[in-house]
Amino acid sequence: MDVPKLLEAASLLVPEEIATENDITVNDVWDYLTHDEWEVALGLLEELGDVDPFPLSFWDAVATAAEQMRVEKSAVWCHWRGYETRHGIIRADLSLRPASESRRQTPFSGAGVLRPMWNIGNRTPTGEPTLNIAALWVEFTPFLGPGERSPVRLAPLDPSQWQHLQPGQVIAMHEDQTVAGTAVVLEVLPPAPTPTE
Structure with missing residues (x-):
């Protein structure tokens, strides 16, 4: 499907109100x-996607259109939102330790590249803490460095381990x-309901 048809398909899933x-x-x-201002239309669809939960087909169409237009950051973001639609949303306020107190000495990309481990309270059968992996998307800034703070979104490798x-x-x-x-957890939302046909 070509870009205009993908964007039209996504637009049809947005209620007029x-x-x-x-x-x-x-x-x-x-x-x-x-x-034919497809990139502007793409950006507006992304903004509308923040207003109300939309079905996975919306995010798939917008992500595919962004890929075809070679708008990489938008494509990655729309795939991220598709993941959240399937698995739920976890938002937190993350404070990184300063460079003098941690291994990290440089900023990292906020666009879902970093996949750190997290102590979220889970334990091994013998009672030892266990770490769980989740990708990290930094909101409102392209990079986050040592000593900085920002709201983030987490995409767990195994969402079932994060339900608590x-x-x-x-x-x-x-x-x-x-x-x-x-990080202080700000919001935990369940997956979007799957439409029944």
Whole structure:
């Protein structure tokens, strides 16, 4: 399917009454699509996707369109949102330890590249702490460095191990045996309901 058809398909999944804080609606998307301004339409669809939970087919269509347009960051973000649609959303406020107190000496990309280990309270059968892996997406900034703080989204390797998390819970990030940062869980949302046909 070509880019305009993918974006049109995604647009058809957006209810007309949905609007962003800036009053962007699906009608704005259609306006840009009729003028072949696909990248603008793509960006507006991403914004509308933050207003209300949309089905996986929405994120798949938008991600494929972004890939075909070679808008890499948008494609990665839309795949991330598709993952959250299937497995749920975990948001936290992450504070990294300063460079003088941790292994990390440089900033890392916030676009879901880093997959650190997390102490989320799980234990081995003998009672030892066990670490769980989750990719990390930093919100509102492209990089996060030692000593910095930002809201983040987590995509667990095994979502079933994370179901006990609650807002306010403190979890620890590890890149090795030492604690690289701590995060306060802000939000835990279940997977989006699957539409029945």
